[in-house]
Amino acid sequence: MNKNKTLPKRSEIPAEFKWRLEDIYPSDEAWEEDVKKVKEMIEQIKSKQGTLAQSGKHLLDALVLQDELTKTMDQVYVYARMRRDEDNTNSTYQALTDRATSLSTQVYSALSYIQPEILAIDSEELKKLQASEPGLEHYRKLLEEITRFKPHTLSAPEEAILAQVGELASAPGKIFGMLNNADIKFPMITNENGEEVELTKGRYIQFLESKDRRVRREAFEALYATYGKHRNTIAATLASVVKRDVFYARTRKYESALKAALFADNVDLSVYDNLIATVREHLPLMHRYVALRKKMLGLDELHMYDLYVPIVKEVEMEIPYEQAVATIKEALRPLGEDYGRVLETGFTSGWIDVYENEGKTSGAYSWGAYTTHPYVLMNYQDNVNNMFTLAHEMGHALHSYYSNKNQPYTYADYTIFVAEVASTLNEALLMHHLLKTTTDKAQRMYLINYYMEQFRGTLFRQTMFAEFEKLIHAKVEQDEPLTADRLSEWYRELNVAYHGKEMVVDSQIDLEWARIPHFYNNFYVYKYATGFSAATSLAKQILEEGQPAVERYLNFLKSGGSDYPLNLLKKAGVDMTSPEPIREALSVFRDLLEQMEELAGIQTPSTP
Structure with a gap:
């Protein structure tokens, strides 16, 4: 819309292009009324502490009030924050957001006794309470979910100690964040126009997408040379966060840090292992893509800094x-x-x-x-x-x-x-539509390149990250040290395996582990790959089966959090405990490869 070099003010944006936050609260005054209501409910919920085991009615009253309190608090916070997001310089909504954040802390502090108090109730006694109060049937799954954690919940004094060390446990992530976002300074590099430009994390991928290979190489080498100066510090930080995960898992009586992380979603270890095994089985497809990229770029050698530059001329x-x-x-x-x-x-x-x-x-x-x-x-x-x-x-x-x-x-x-x-399913259907309706050869190639890069970045790359996380946690559980040299050695082995013989795996990439913030949020990245696979599989079913697949999918959307995620996906038509959804997704990637090879007139070694 805006073709000018300067951004318009909020007031200059036409109403039809703005969201209507009045649907949440018609005015700031109405917001204030709910703030008062939240404060009143905080006092009400506090008064119920110590009463939950007295009767089914007491337990039900607390759970109903908890729902009402958090539902209203959500509305208060969302409105304030989204008003601020419209214009972060608006001091009125800066203040409302600060107040909402503070109030939210008070709410969750007031609610903090509920779960421990329920867990303290004997299992048989809890069943009697549920049987005595019909209204508790609504909360059956919630209570099951709370009590599912009972084997991994410690005594009250032990839980209090763990709560007190929470700030210490978050220290490695905070230290890495400060080092990575505040203290690390990257050098100047020369851009495509011969200008000296400061390298930043935000500009890094832009430089790797440059058509000028010198710019790509210079940015790549400069970035990792900078991280290399801090390699031992970052290795110690990463080792500390892995040791934290292992400590919590052992303290809470889980078999491993990985099983502890999967427990919250009730996800079986086979899901994680199937992802890695199935992607490993299909690595020849990734190697074939690397070979195609090398040929389309017309390079004698493909280096790690050549992975992001588009292989199709911009259209x-x-x-x-x-x-x-x-x-x-x-x-x-x-x-x-x-x-x-x-x-x-x-x-x-x-x-x-x-x-x-x-x-x-x-x-x-x-x-x-x-x-x-x-x-x-x-x-x-x-x-x-x-x-x-x-x-x-x-x-x-x-x-x-x-x-x-x-x-x-x-x-x-x-x-x-x-x-x-x-x-991701919406993106898959959009891509299918565009490829079906786009007749221009250059545009089709551009779209296929765009989609293949999503597969590379989400399914292959995130799975490689997941494999690295599993490896380093297992090493600590076996009492092996995580030094910078060993981390780099293991990371290099993964890059060689995932990219194949057509890729020159530059020594600098051995240090990539040192710049990935996701590793400080344990066993998270695999969800990108499983979600992408599930969506790709479901989109394929919808296009091939029609109405039956659509109905399953819409029921999935309607189910919210009413069941565990694996059960919800299975009802929709994807069994993530099986390798099939990942194989289906990778079959789509194979089709894209074949289309691109045909359009480009390039043959690469066929894959099984």
Whole structure:
């Protein structure tokens, strides 16, 4: 929309391109009323401490009040934060956000006794309480989920000690964050225009996408030379965070740190192992892609710094917002009339904040409160990437919409394990539509390249990260040290295995582990790969089976958090305890490879 060099002010954005936060609260005064209500409920919930075991009625009253309190608090916080996101320079909403954050801390502090108090109730006694109060049937799954943790919950004094060391346990991540985001300074490099430019983490990928190979190599070498100066410090920090994970797992009587991390989602170890084994089985496809990339770039040697530069010359694909909306609606037709109706409502009823303005929060997200429709923040630019981002965020939004409409507040929230499925599925359907309708050869090649890079970055790369995490935790559990040299050695072996003989695995990449912040949030990255695989498999089923697959998928969206994620996905049509969904996703990658080879007139070694 805005073609000028300067960003418009918030007031200059037309109303039809702004979200309608009045649907949450008609005014700031109405927000203040709910703040008062939250404060009153905090005192009410505090008064119930120590009473939960007295009767089924007491337990029910506390759980009902907890739901009402957190539901209202969510609405208070979402409104304040999203108002601030419209323009972060607005001091009114800076203040409201600060107040909401403080109030949220008070709420969760007041609620902190509920779970330990329930866990302190004898199992048989808890069953009697449930039988005595019919209203507790609604909370049966919640109570089961709380008591599932009982074998891994310590005595009250021991839990208090663990709570007190929580700040110490978070120290490695904080130290890495300060080093990585504040203290590390990268050198100047010479850009494509011969200008001296400071290398930053934000600019790094831009430099790796440069058509000038010298720029790519210089940025790559400069980045890792900088991390190399801190390699021992970062190794000690990473070792500390892994030891923390192992300590907590052992203290809470889990078999391993990995099993402890999977327990929260009730995910079996086979899911993690199947992902790695199945991707390993299909590494020849990744090697074939590397060989294709090498040939299409016309290089004698493909280096690690050549992985991000597009293999297809940039094509003009300007996509205004209105065109993106129309394309997405058409692409998602396979999801049926009801999905299309909700999607249309989202596009026309104040769900989306479309364009960038002065002070607006960058990036994109989908968010909202249970009590209203979901919202999407965009900073739309007229290109392919932003069209896919819009489809992605609307996938999240409609997942939340269906979940909130069909589940009570207690079970509406879905886990991170399934969160990326709905968004990635929308992207898969959009890509299928574009490839089906795009006749221009250059544009088709550009789109295929875009999609293959998603597979490389999400399925292959995140699985490699997951394998590295599993390895380093196992080493600590076997009392082996994590030194910078050993971490680099193991990381290099993975890169060689994943990229194959056509790739020159530069020595600098051995240090990539030193710059990955995800490793400080243990066993998280595998969910990117499983979510991507599940979404790709479901999209394939929807396109091939039609209505039966659509109904299964819509029921998945409507289920929210009413069951464990693996059960929800199985009902939708993907069994993540089996390698099949990952194999199905990789079969799509194989098809893309073959299409690109045909369009480019290039043959690479065939893969089994």
